[in-house]
Each structure stands twice: as C-alpha cells, then as structure tokens.
Amino acid sequence: MSENAKKEMRTPIETGAPDGFQYMHPTMRKNFGQWKYHEHPRPGVLVHYANSGEEIWTVRAGTQRILDVFTLRTLCDIGDEYADGYVRFTIRSNIEYMVKDKSKVEPLIEALEKEGFIVGGTKNSVAMISHTQGWLHCDIPGTDASGVVKAMMDELIDEFRNNEMPNRVHLTTSCCQINCGGQGDIAINIQHTKPPKINHDLVSNVCERPSVVARCPVAAIRPAMVNGKPSLEVDEKKCICCGACFPPCPPMQINDPEHSKLAIWVGGNHSNARSKPSFQKLVAAGIPNNxxxxxxxxxxxxxxxxxxxxxxxDWERINDWIERIGWPRFFELTELPFTKYHIDNWRGGRKTLNSSAYVRF
Amino acid sequence: MKKHDTPMIDELENGPWPSFISGIKRLRDTHPEKRINEMTNDLLGQLEHSYETRKGYWKGGTVSVYGYGGGIIPRFSEVGDAFPKSKEFHTLRVQPPAGNYYTTESLRDLADSWEKHGSGLVTFHGQTGNIMFIGSTTESTQHFFDDINEKGWDLGGAGPCVRTAMSCVGAGRCEMSNVNEHKAHRLLVNNFMDDMHRPALPYKFKFKVSGCPNDCMNSIERADMSVIGTWRDNIKVDQEEFKKYVEMKGRKYVIDNIVTRCPTNAISLNDDDSIDIDNQNCVKCMHCLNVVPKALHPGDDKGVTILIGGKRTLKIGDLMGTVIVPFMKLEKEEDWERLVEIAEETIDFWADNALEHERCGEMIERIGLVNFLEGIGIDVDPNMVANPRESSYVRTDDWDDEAVKWYEKADKKKDSA
Structure with missing residues (x-):
C-alpha cells in the first residue's frame, strides 16, 4: 500500500461532541452553576451576576448565518481586540461575546456595528429568523430560505435592535413542508399546491418503489406500469402535495416554479412559560414564491x-395573544382571509374545532 | 475566470442586514486561492440560475469518509456542465462543543483548515445543531475531516442514525439552569457514536438538553429524547427584592403580568407587596422567574424531566414529546448512568420495533404509550398524561393486579420518604 493510500485509510477518532468547558470564558467556568440573576441593560446586552459577586456581560449580534471565512475572521478579530476571545452561537445563529468588564461593552458594540453586524435580538425583540439552506445547498428546496431571511431581516431590522414587542418573537423559514426551520411565533414555509410531476423514464432506475409507496402519508402512491416501464402513479385527488415522496424519489418533482407557494403559520412556542408548548397554525397561504x-x-x-x-x-407571545383575543379577531386585525383550508381535517384535527358556546362578538 | 452575471441575487446585497451573497462574492473576488474563486463563482452562477427558474439543482448521492457511513451531506449539481467548479459541493456536519462555546482561536483554526480544503463557507449552526462546512469536493472531504478530526472535532449524524445533539448556554451563564446540561449532552450523545457514524436505525434520533422549562433548545417539539432541567422543592423568593420590584412597576403591573399569568393560579400578592407561592401546584412554567429573575429563583432540589417522541411533520404529523420520566435527580454517578440507560433502552426498543422511516414518537403513537413503557421497563405515572382515557373502548381484565402495583409503589415511596 502506498503512503498516500495508507493516509486515506486513517481510522477516525470517534470523540463525539467536544467538551465546551475548554472554550468557556474563565469567569463562566469559575461561576458554573452559581449564577444568581441577570439584567438587560439595553437591547443586545445581558449582564449575569454570580453569587461570588462577579459578573459577565454578553453582547449579542446578528450575522448573515452563512459565513465566509473572511467574515468569520472579522468576528474573531473583534473578539480578540474588543472582547476576551470567547464567543458562542445562539440557537438562532447569533454570535455572542462574553466579557468580564462592563467597560468593554460599548467599544465592542461600536466595533460590531462598524463592521455591519447588528447588535440586538435579546428579550422582547424580533429575533433572528432560524432557517434552512434553500437553493444554495438543499436537494429538495422549494425556495431559498437564506434569501427570504436576508430580505425579511432588512425590513425587520429595527425590531431586532429594539425591544418594542410585547414579548420575544421567533421567526422561522423552511424551504419545504418538512419544516427544518422548526416551530415559530411566525413561520414562513413553502406550501406545494400541485401533485408531483413524475418522470416515468427514471423512476425504476432511481427509486426504491416500495419505500416511496410507504412514505406517502395518505397512501396516494401505487406501483404502476407506465409506457411499458415499471413506475409509480399518484392518485391526484388524494395527494396532499406534501412532497414526502420527492426525497426518496427525485423523479417525482414536487417543486414548481409557479405552484410552489409560501404559507405563513403563527403561534408556535417551544417554551413552557404561561402555557404548554404549542404548534404553529396556518394563517395565510398562496403567497407567491417571489x-x-x-x-x-x-x-x-x-x-x-x-x-x-x-x-x-406585555409578556404575551403570539400564541398567548391569539388565545386571549380569539381567531376571528386575529383575522380581522391582520386583514387576512379565513378560508376552508384553515379548518384542520388531519387525524386528531377534530380537537381543533370549537366545541363550546364560546363565541366572541 | 469569467464571472457569472448575477442580477437577481445581487439584489440581496442591498439593505442593512449582513448579506450572505456579499460574503460569497468576497470569496470569489478576494480570496488568494484560485480554486476558491472559481468554486464560489460557479456556486453564485448556479444560485442565480435557481433564482431565475425558481428551482433547486442539487441532488444527493453517497459520500463518506473512511470508517464512517454518515456525517456528510453529498451534493452533486444537476447543472454541473454549466457550473463545473462547484459541481461537487458536499456539506460536512461537524458536532459543536456542548453549549456552542468557542474561542476565537478554535474558530480561526477551523477556518484555516476549511479554506485549505473547502469552499470557505460555514454556518454556525444547522437546524440540528451541527457546524455546517458547506462546499467540499468528494476528494477534499476526507482531507478536511482528517485535518480537523486530529484536532478533536468529529462528524455529526446524517441519515437514519443518532443525530448531533444540542444543549443550551446552561449553567455556564444562566441562573435558570437546573442541571449540568453539557454533561448530559455529551454523556448521552457520545455514548452512541457507533449509532451516529454508521447509520442503521429506523430513522433519525435526536437528543436535546435544556436547563429549564423555558426549553431554549426546543427539545419538546424537536427532539426524540428531550432532557429538561427542573426542580421539585419551592421557588426561592427574595421577598425584599420582590417588594422593590412591586414598588418600581406598581401593583397593577405585578397583578396583570405575574399573578394572573400563572397557569395554575399559584401566586398571591400579599398586602405588604410580598408574595405567596402555592409550590405544590406550581408546574415550573418559568413565567414568574422570567419576569423577576432578581427575586425568584429555581429551588435547590434539582433534576430533570425526560420526554420522548418529539418530531416535526413527516410522516404522520407533528408530535410533541411525552413525559416518560417526570423527575429524576442527576447527582450521583449512578443517576447519570441511569440517564444513559434510559436512552439505550429507548433506542434499542425503537430499533427493534419501528417500521422503516418511523420516528420514535410515531412508533409510540402506533403501538400505544403503555407498550412502549413496558418495553423500556418504566412504570406508568399520572404525570405522563394530560388527562386519563376518554374513550370507553378499553379492556380492563387485570385491573386489580394493576391497582395493587400502584398501591405497592405508593407504600414504597412512603417508606423511603
């Protein structure tokens, strides 16, 4: 075996998730599990006080999420020059710098803003939109979540860097109905509106037909001979256009330049605060993927x-607010149409109907 | 190198939010390596083509590194003839440190390796929690992995396997923390490296760890096994701080925003502006602690609640996790061992009983929670349900035996208390 080939055969070191402690700010390591309370002196800044009397200041900034190495190094340069060299990323891809001294906070914010990063995203702001890859990298995307997010955050930037919302607002986008972006107070997701278009010449070569049949949530797919070739056919009346057949069988093209639309969902909330976690609900569909x-x-x-x-x-998340004012008022206030498509007919959907005399006038 | 015209995506360079398109262009225009200039140029070309035609042009395939079966998201271009330099554009999923902590030094080190082998594009983090190194050729994939694996980084999951886990900022900074989140994260996921790196499970399986019921990691809605820090003794109240808060915000604000928002009406404001909490009926929702973090704190008798079976839409619809362990301490070594054992038993039972492409929560939906509990050897508990059965279609043959079990358990609990 040549030296090169041997190198290729290097056995991986299965270390798994690295220990975060080695990268943690010394003040945080020292006070691990000993934090007492926090304050929020301004948007994008948190200060946590430890039982020991020490404090740690956090500055949070929004970025473009898909970082080029230059931008990553700029973020590191700022961390070295204006912070203590310790950072972390939030679940919504914001970067956070942690510093021991309050005096470092203002120069750090200035440095971040000078380089075009947006300080904010804490507490009752519109947080950075959590999102998926889209056309840049996904194999089944109906849109480009990264582009939607950039365009939308341009418009919502003041809500990101201020704290004027009743409570925090988590936005998400997803490029298909698998919804990798997750639950959000407001979710902007692709909604396919037409059954897949099948390239029957390719199906038998590319797709494992029984698995594709099994994937369909409504049993609308069945094996069939088309033009003398083994393929699949879709009962278009049954099909809910979810696109679940597309990943295991790309010849069943679900994305459509015209008929893949955007839909908006509201009221997803992962927190247990005030009420149990809730899933998002459909409020608008048929929005052009533009x-x-x-x-x-x-x-x-x-x-x-x-x-x-x-x-x-104050403190009402979008789901709390709608729970209080009711759905008729929500549709009235937002001037969105309420249609037959808002009424859930999926398994268990009956529990979403109003089985009471509670009606608001 | 002829630069592709990109009039549509150029529009995404306008506006105040940082632009990922400008970042990709920086790689195209100013990176010293021609390979990166050309690769990102063709990437921009293909992306523009997607914007024009409103369609994606990547397809999957099979790419891995020696010794592993997963961890790479292979991407081959369907329009590679027009954009040859980015026709192989795979993503490496790399596991982040627990809590997503980094030093600038560690990030620079990753950036150095990545630009040596890949496109220079990276995301912190993907929706499952991985560092996403976006854009590697098939050949470079192994080289980049070798490089960073030697420095302590390992691939995450892709395919039907245990996936990369996530944990919140946790006890490192947050006063709401009730558990060593990072220890739970690493103990759980690192125990399943074989199940992560060699995908052979029915479908994906995700762990997420949140230090309190605010559940910043979205674990109930997104994790097959959700571990959430909580406590079972009283909320700690600093009455003097609370009174100061009432004085600052006014009684009306406190009544409207704290007292009446408690989901179990467990809070009462006293005439002297101190508060009483009915701790037995507190469900640890976190709301009052979130509003007055200076005066209200989690108790001292800390532990975790475990929920199993959360997932998003495919195939049967969205499912939240279900409480499987209402409370367990994580103090002694044997407690931590038990946590891992619950995960092992869950994954083993699911691997044996799930259909292909069936998430754990879907399996539970199909076979019923009781069959699952019996499979992993956990007793029923009223904390597992929102309410008891409503349907009268049930056989209760062994009712007496089951009732005896319940009383025996209750006696045992009384004895040990």
Whole structure:
C-alpha cells in the first residue's frame, strides 16, 4: 500500500461532541452553576451576576448565518481586540461575546456595528429568523430560505435592535413542508399546491418503489406500469402535495416554479412559560414564491407583527395573544382571509374545532 | 475566470442586514486561492440560475469518509456542465462543543483548515445543531475531516442514525439552569457514536438538553429524547427584592403580568407587596422567574424531566414529546448512568420495533404509550398524561393486579420518604 493510500485509510477518532468547558470564558467556568440573576441593560446586552459577586456581560449580534471565512475572521478579530476571545452561537445563529468588564461593552458594540453586524435580538425583540439552506445547498428546496431571511431581516431590522414587542418573537423559514426551520411565533414555509410531476423514464432506475409507496402519508402512491416501464402513479385527488415522496424519489418533482407557494403559520412556542408548548397554525397561504426579495411574504409578516405589537399585552407571545383575543379577531386585525383550508381535517384535527358556546362578538 | 452575471441575487446585497451573497462574492473576488474563486463563482452562477427558474439543482448521492457511513451531506449539481467548479459541493456536519462555546482561536483554526480544503463557507449552526462546512469536493472531504478530526472535532449524524445533539448556554451563564446540561449532552450523545457514524436505525434520533422549562433548545417539539432541567422543592423568593420590584412597576403591573399569568393560579400578592407561592401546584412554567429573575429563583432540589417522541411533520404529523420520566435527580454517578440507560433502552426498543422511516414518537403513537413503557421497563405515572382515557373502548381484565402495583409503589415511596 502506498503512503498516500495508507493516509486515506486513517481510522477516525470517534470523540463525539467536544467538551465546551475548554472554550468557556474563565469567569463562566469559575461561576458554573452559581449564577444568581441577570439584567438587560439595553437591547443586545445581558449582564449575569454570580453569587461570588462577579459578573459577565454578553453582547449579542446578528450575522448573515452563512459565513465566509473572511467574515468569520472579522468576528474573531473583534473578539480578540474588543472582547476576551470567547464567543458562542445562539440557537438562532447569533454570535455572542462574553466579557468580564462592563467597560468593554460599548467599544465592542461600536466595533460590531462598524463592521455591519447588528447588535440586538435579546428579550422582547424580533429575533433572528432560524432557517434552512434553500437553493444554495438543499436537494429538495422549494425556495431559498437564506434569501427570504436576508430580505425579511432588512425590513425587520429595527425590531431586532429594539425591544418594542410585547414579548420575544421567533421567526422561522423552511424551504419545504418538512419544516427544518422548526416551530415559530411566525413561520414562513413553502406550501406545494400541485401533485408531483413524475418522470416515468427514471423512476425504476432511481427509486426504491416500495419505500416511496410507504412514505406517502395518505397512501396516494401505487406501483404502476407506465409506457411499458415499471413506475409509480399518484392518485391526484388524494395527494396532499406534501412532497414526502420527492426525497426518496427525485423523479417525482414536487417543486414548481409557479405552484410552489409560501404559507405563513403563527403561534408556535417551544417554551413552557404561561402555557404548554404549542404548534404553529396556518394563517395565510398562496403567497407567491417571489425571488429575489419576496415582498408579498414580508408584507404579511409585517402586518401580523404590527397587529401583535399594537394589541398584545406585555409578556404575551403570539400564541398567548391569539388565545386571549380569539381567531376571528386575529383575522380581522391582520386583514387576512379565513378560508376552508384553515379548518384542520388531519387525524386528531377534530380537537381543533370549537366545541363550546364560546363565541366572541 | 469569467464571472457569472448575477442580477437577481445581487439584489440581496442591498439593505442593512449582513448579506450572505456579499460574503460569497468576497470569496470569489478576494480570496488568494484560485480554486476558491472559481468554486464560489460557479456556486453564485448556479444560485442565480435557481433564482431565475425558481428551482433547486442539487441532488444527493453517497459520500463518506473512511470508517464512517454518515456525517456528510453529498451534493452533486444537476447543472454541473454549466457550473463545473462547484459541481461537487458536499456539506460536512461537524458536532459543536456542548453549549456552542468557542474561542476565537478554535474558530480561526477551523477556518484555516476549511479554506485549505473547502469552499470557505460555514454556518454556525444547522437546524440540528451541527457546524455546517458547506462546499467540499468528494476528494477534499476526507482531507478536511482528517485535518480537523486530529484536532478533536468529529462528524455529526446524517441519515437514519443518532443525530448531533444540542444543549443550551446552561449553567455556564444562566441562573435558570437546573442541571449540568453539557454533561448530559455529551454523556448521552457520545455514548452512541457507533449509532451516529454508521447509520442503521429506523430513522433519525435526536437528543436535546435544556436547563429549564423555558426549553431554549426546543427539545419538546424537536427532539426524540428531550432532557429538561427542573426542580421539585419551592421557588426561592427574595421577598425584599420582590417588594422593590412591586414598588418600581406598581401593583397593577405585578397583578396583570405575574399573578394572573400563572397557569395554575399559584401566586398571591400579599398586602405588604410580598408574595405567596402555592409550590405544590406550581408546574415550573418559568413565567414568574422570567419576569423577576432578581427575586425568584429555581429551588435547590434539582433534576430533570425526560420526554420522548418529539418530531416535526413527516410522516404522520407533528408530535410533541411525552413525559416518560417526570423527575429524576442527576447527582450521583449512578443517576447519570441511569440517564444513559434510559436512552439505550429507548433506542434499542425503537430499533427493534419501528417500521422503516418511523420516528420514535410515531412508533409510540402506533403501538400505544403503555407498550412502549413496558418495553423500556418504566412504570406508568399520572404525570405522563394530560388527562386519563376518554374513550370507553378499553379492556380492563387485570385491573386489580394493576391497582395493587400502584398501591405497592405508593407504600414504597412512603417508606423511603
């Protein structure tokens, strides 16, 4: 075996998830598990006080999430020059710098803003949109989540760097109905509206047909001979256009330049605060998937946000607010149409119906 | 190198939010390596083509590193003839440190390795929690992995396997923390490296660890096994601080925003502006602690609640996790061992009983929670349900035996108390 080939055969070291302690700010390591309370002196800044009397200041900034190495190094340069060299990333891909001294906070914020990063995203702000890859990298994307997010955050930037919302607002986007972006107070997701278009010449070579049949949530796919070739056919009346057949069988093309639309969902909340976690609910569909800046989707998101900002009480998340005011009022305030498609007919959907005399007038 | 015209995605360079398109262009225009200039140029070309035609052009395939079966998301371009330099553009999923902590030094080190082998594009983090190194040729994949694996980084999961786990900022900074999140994260996931690196499970399996019921890691909604820090003694109240808060915000604010928001009406504001909490009926929702973190703190008798079976839409619809362990301490070594054992038993039972492509929560939905509990040897508990059965279609043949079990358990609990 040549030296090169031997190198290729290097056995991996299966270390798994690295220990975070080695990268933790010494003040945080020292006070691990000994934090007493925190304050929020301004948007994008948190200060945590330890029982020992020590404090740690955090500055949070929004980035473009898909980082080029230059941007990553700029973030590191700022960390070395203005912070203590310790950072972390939030679940919504914001970067956080932790410093021991309060005096470092203002120069750090200045340095971040000078380089174009956006300080904010804490507490009752509109947080950075958590999102998926989209056309840049995904194999089944109906849109470009990264582009939607950039275009939308341009418009929501003031809500990111201020704390004017009743409570925090988590936005998510997803490029297909698998919804990798996850649950959000407002979710902007692709909604396919037409059954897959099947390239029957390719199916038998590319797809394991029984697995594809098994993937369909509504049993709408069955094996068939088409033009003398083994393929699959879709009962188009049954099909819910979810796209689940596309990943195991790419010849069943679900993405459609015209008929893949955006839909907006609200009220997803992962926290247990005040009420149990909740899933998001459909409020708008049929929104054009309109690159490069998706203005129609952004307009609806802004409408929902402004109704929430205006009408919700302090500490109400979007789901809490709607729970209080009711869905008729939500549709009235946001001027969105309520249609037959809002009524859930999936298994268990009956529990989403109003089985009471509770009606608001 | 002829640069592709990109009028549509150029529009994403406008506006105040940082632009990922400008970042990719920096790699195209100013990186000293021609390989990166050309690769990112063709990437931009293909992305522009997607914007024009509103379609994606990547397809999967099989790419791995020696010794592993997963961890790479292979991407081959369907329009590679037009954009040859980015026709192989795989992503390496790399596991982050628990809590997503980094030093600038560690990030620079990763950046150095990555630009030697890959496109220079990276994301912290993907939705499962991985560092996503986006854009490697098939050949470079092994070289980049060799490079960073020697420095302590390991691939995450892709395919039907245990996936990369996530934990919150945790006890490192947060006063709401009730557990060593990072220890739980690493103990759990690192125990399953074989199940992560050599995908052979029915489908994906995710662990997420949140230090308190605010559940910043979205574990109930997104994790097959969710571990959430909690406590079972009283909320600690600093009455003097609370009174100061009432004085600052006013009684009306406190009543409207704290007292009446408690989901179990467990809070009462006293005439002297101190508060009483009915701790037995507190469900640890976190709301009052979130509002007045200076005055209200989690108790001292800390532990975790474990939920199993959360997932997103595919195939049967969204499912949240279900409480399997209402409370367990994580103090002694044997407690931690038990945590891992619960995970092992869950994954073993699921691997044996799930259908292909069936998540753990879907299996539980199909076979019923009781069959799952019996499979992993955990007794039923009223904390596992929102309410008891509503359907009268049930056989209760062994009712007396089951009732005896319940009383015996209750006696045992009384004896040990």
């Amino acid at each position: 690159p490069p800046r998706w203005p129609e989707a952004t307009a609806i998101v802004k409408r929902i946000l402004s109704a929430y900002k205006e009408d919700a009480r």
